[in-house]
Amino acid sequence: MMQRFLSAFGWRHEGAANAALLGLPAIWFACLYLAAIGALLITSFWTVDSLSGDLIPGFSFTNFQQLLADPIYTKIGLRTIGIAAAVTITDIVLAWPVAFAMVRLAGPRLRAALMAMVMVPLWSSYLARVYAWRLILAHDGLLNWGLAEIGLPGLHIGYSNWAMWIVFSYLWLPFMILPVAAAVERIPPSLLEASADLGEHGLATFRRVILPMALPGMVAGAIFTFSLTLGDYVTPMLVGGEGSDFIGNVVYSNVGVTNNIPFAAAYAVLPLGVMGVFLLVARRMGAFDAL
Numbered sequence: 001m002m003q004r005f006l007s008a009f010g011w012r013h014e015g016a017a018n019a020a021l022l023g024l025p026a027i028w029f030a031c032l033y034l035a036a037i038g039a040l041l042i043t044s045f046w047t048v049d050s051l052s053g054d055l056i057p058g059f060s061f062t063n064f065q066q067l068l069a070d071p072i073y074t075k076i077g078l079r080t081i082g083i084a085a086a087v088t089i090t091d092i093v094l095a096w097p098v099a100f101a102m103v104r105l106a107g108p109r110l111r112a113a114l115m116a117m118v119m120v121p122l123w124s125s126y127l128a129r130v131y132a133w134r135l136i137l138a139h140d141g142l143l144n145w146g147l148a149e150i151g152l153p154g155l156h157i158g159y160s161n162w163a164m165w166i167v168f169s170y171l172w173l174p175f176m177i178l179p180v181a182a183a184v185e186r187i188p189p190s191l192l193e194a195s196a197d198l199g200e201h202g203l204a205t206f207r208r209v210i211l212p213m214a215l216p217g218m219v220a221g222a223i224f225t226f227s228l229t230l231g232d233y234v235t236p237m238l239v240g241g242e243g244s245d246f247i248g249n250v251v252y253s254n255v256g257v258t259n260n261i262p263f264a265a266a267y268a269v270l271p272l273g274v275m276g277v278f279l280l281v282a283r284r285m286g287a288f289d290a291l
Contacts, residue, residue: 037272044266053259063266073250077270080246083161084229087168091176091225092218094169099181100210118174126171130238133167134158137239159241167239168229175228176221183217184210219282226278230271247271 044063047056067073102114121129136142137158144154157163187210195205233248240246247267254264 040265040268040272043262044269046262046265048260048262055261063263066263067267067270073267076245076250077247079161079244080230080248080271081274083165083168083246084226086165087172087229088176088222088225090165090169091173091221092180094173095176095180095221099177099184102177103181103185118177121170122174127234127238129171130167130235133163133170134239137163137166159239159244161240161244163239163241164236164244167235168225168232171235172225172228175224176218179217179220179224180214181217183214183220187213215285222282223275223279227271227275230274 045059045061047058047060047062048054049056098114098118102111102118106114134141138144139154139156139158141158144156147154157166191209191213192205195209200208231248233246233252236244236246236249247270251264251268254260254267
């Protein structure tokens with residue numbers, strides 16, 4: 001009886017039904033996510049007593065001034081943002097052929113096989129995949145051994161920014177392929193046929209029809225790849241060499257080693273700001289219009 005009453009009430013009052021449906025997730029989101037970001041912003045203005053190490057609540061720009069004054073932190077921030085952007089561009093380039101072939105060219109069996117190949121790496125441990133690439137790219141690893149066997153000089157890119165770029169591109173590639181494939185799948189085949197009937201060749205159809213309509217999927221994948229790279233600190237520790245720290249490594253060291261939580265919070269604000277700018281630019285480009 002109660003179920004019928006609630007169903008009838010929800011049918012008559014659609015706004016109240018939506019509010020009841022989204023109320024609990026919204027409260028959970030506000031209490032955990034937004035409250036955590038608020039606490040991070042507040043803590044970034046605190047300081048630490050140099051003698052006792054106690055936190056001193058207040059409002060001070062000391063941490064931000066230190067970040068701007070020290071060129072090391074500027075270099076680390078630029079390195080993090082640059083590699084995150086490079087990984088995002090690389091994954092976009094690599095994801096498009098796989099996603100398009102999976103959705104438009106492959107038959108049912110091949111499509112299932114390609115989907116399995118994309119998904120299987122996500123079922124394995126993150127650390128196992130990073131360590132596997134560490135063994136491949138090491139100076140005496142599989143890559144240099146294979147090049148030596150065919151008479152080519154070794155690349156010796158292990159423990160460098162190049163190694164981080166390769167590993168990050170591999171780690172987050174599935175997060176780009178899946179949204180792009182979903183976006184391409186939603187494009188009506190009649191639009192592609194109409195483009196062909198109007199005399200457009202394949203490249204023009206891709207540029208004028210497929211790419212604009214799949215832009216929301218690309219943006220969704222870019223949010224994943226860019227933000228995940230921006231906030232990572234494990235991969236730089238394992239495959240990055242000396243002087244390859246990311247923002248996350250500085251935050252980690254200040255929280256766990258020097259116990260300077262306000263400075264760590266201030267530096268953690270930078271990725272939040274970068275992601276905010278990224279989302280605003282994507283919105284201005286109309287990437288969210290079809291979502």
